[in-house]
Amino acid sequence: MTQSDRLLASTPERYTIFAQVLHWVIALLLCLQFILAWTMPDIGRGTVPERLINLHLSFGLLIIVVMALRLLWRVTHAVPAPPAGVPAWQAKSASLAHAALYVLLFVVPLLGWINASYRGWTVEFFGLFPLPALVAARGPANTGAILGPWSGDVHIWLSYALLTAIGLHVLGALYHRFILRDDVLGRMVPGA
């Protein structure tokens, strides 16, 4: 029996408490992250990061850390199967949305980090310690920072793609809760 056979053979009824807590922690961090993004000062040439911008960088780094834990959980655990009667296209769309959320929740913050490095900012984790630059800072001839110039724009576009994916995901959850009235939402809620 392979590892994946073993996992499939024991498809659980619900997400574990660890997965549930991380799911809602990420949801909370993302709300905070978008509020910070929309309230922090506009970022342009020569902007020096202040308190709100630094918080945006720090919470973004925290999102990478929590997502790394989630990914580790995800590759070592089976997830509940779709309830009986759910059409294949809906189950497939839900899995696709989950995969897109995982990918975007690494790509978006990493592009932000790349852009911050390109701007020559020192990215710190809540002022505790500095992190390495991911690309060379903008030099007289943009030395080495191939990703730099467009990383800020792509960071912003993809954060809106992320919001769209979250919107569809939440609509799906509400459809299960209020139209189909099944237990899909309950299995992601601690103690439900």
Ligand code: HEM
């Ligand atoms: C999932 C995590 C993140 C989300 C959802 C997010 C979202 C956003 C959004 C919506 C903006 C546009 C703000 C505006 O309207 O002006 C923005 C800008 C920015 N973010 Fe993030 N961000 C995340 C993580 C990060 C991280 C980890 C860093 C750096 C360590 C970062 C650095 C930046 C920078 C430098 C900008 C300005 C980009 C530019 O205008 O060229 N972000 N972010």
Ligand code: HEM
């Ligand atoms: C706000 C940001 C959110 C993100 C990034 C997010 C992301 C995810 C991901 C990636 C999964 C798949 C779990 C896995 O396989 O590891 C998942 C599952 C789930 N999420 Fe969310 N979620 C968010 C918000 C919400 C909200 C607001 C609700 C409810 C209204 C919700 C309800 C669910 C449910 C019910 C599942 C389990 C689906 C199933 O069993 O197939 N999520 N979420």
